[in-house]
């Protein structure tokens with residue numbers, strides 16, 4: 001039994017096993033009649049082939065396994081591995097005594113502080129972070145100072161781990177630092193990052209819609225391409241549904257295997273989606289993932305009951321606000337008003353999961369239109385970055401409804417998706433550009449009076465672009481820079497090889 005399947009059963013999540021199709025329809029090139037192919041139970045880790053004994057396996061497959069066992073270990077790696085419909089990549093989520101899942105956040109001022117969170121097994125009860133100004137000489141390490149970590153235990157069924165967190169303070173603005181985390185003689189590598197300038201200055205960030213499904217198999221390429229495209233990005237915004245099952249530890253492992261050192265080097269600004277909640281359809285039972293707060297160290301400047309999900313961070317002349325669209329909507333209204341009224345920054349970007357205007361139809365988010373949109377209008381929020389619909393849509397000048405344009409309202413609304421789950425768009429008048437069946441990332445650059453926005457496909461093709469220019473006393477001027485390419489729709493993009501293949 002592989003780690004993954006053990007994980008699914010123990011955590012009681014939505015088992016992928018329930019989605020299995022008959023073994024004759026595995027995700028391999030279309031085949032004619034013949035003996036059924038084996039399922040891949042036990043094959044997610046090729047090394048586990050030796051324990052593989054699926055019901056209904058053909059004599060031919062059994063022979064292959066025997067050959068692999070007795071003739072040559074090398075043959076293990078030449079036996080075709082038949083992925084099942086879930087196309088999931090294998091992970092090993094077990095914590096060890098060395099640091100993993102290292103993530104850089106801000107819980108305080110990005111110019112003078114930085115927060116780091118990491119995981120170990122429970123044998124590590126005391127941990128620390130070390131930080132020094134980075135230098136071309138490796139001797140910078142001898143100048144490091146230490147900060148003791150706060151450690152908390154996370155336990156769910158048979159899974160147990162320690163999460164450690166430090167906040168480095170009194171850092172110099174606009175300075176390159178290096179840090180490492182660990183304890184005793186077990187340490188991570190040194191990761192470099194630059195503190196924010198204390199003054200307004202240009203910067204670039206990446207925005208990612210839902211990762212959610214098959215994270216390591218199919219989302220990893222999106223974040224990796226994004227960072228190769230924008231290697232000097234100053235932070236990454238995640239608009240929720242980072243995982244599919246809030247408490248499924250192996251999906252969180254996929255997230256960190258996907259980004260690797262990216263998570264440790266580029267600060268994350270995550271906002272929770274409904275999939276970061278267990279029982280999210282039931283308001284009485286709904287609970288934030290037990291991993292969210294142990295895994296991130298985020299500002300606790302939000303309204304009561306929404307710590308580390310509703311918060312704001314000021315970065316070089318911009319206020320970045322995470323709202324929690326999954327619960328307590330009304331309770332966030334006075335806080336949001338206050339945070340926008342007392343906002344000394346030139347730019348304001350808001351992120352949350354459920355879109356104010358649905359890209360797939362319906363009025364499911366009417367509560368956000370009634371409660372939050374008037375506040376965005378009143379304070380002229382520049383960008384609203386959302387997820388949830390598993391499709392792409394972007395529009396602005398949106399009045400009192402999805403069909404009403406109002407030139408006095410300059411806020412740009414974006415819905416996007418970075419993972420493989422894709423839905424159908426319902427084109428509506430508010431949308432300037434839409435798209436389907438496409439994994440996307442966004443690179444957004446603030447440059448003086450202008451915001452430059454690029455939406456890119458997971459293969460690095462420009463899909464949508466605009467500039468947003470500040471105008472005194474007037475809504476921002478939007479200059480479309482949409483490429484000539486047609487809108488990507490189900491009808492003009494890559495089809496599945498087999499109609500009933502499932503890719504998530």
Ligand SMILES: [Fe+2]
Nearest residue numbers: 241273274388
């Ligand atoms: Fe969602």
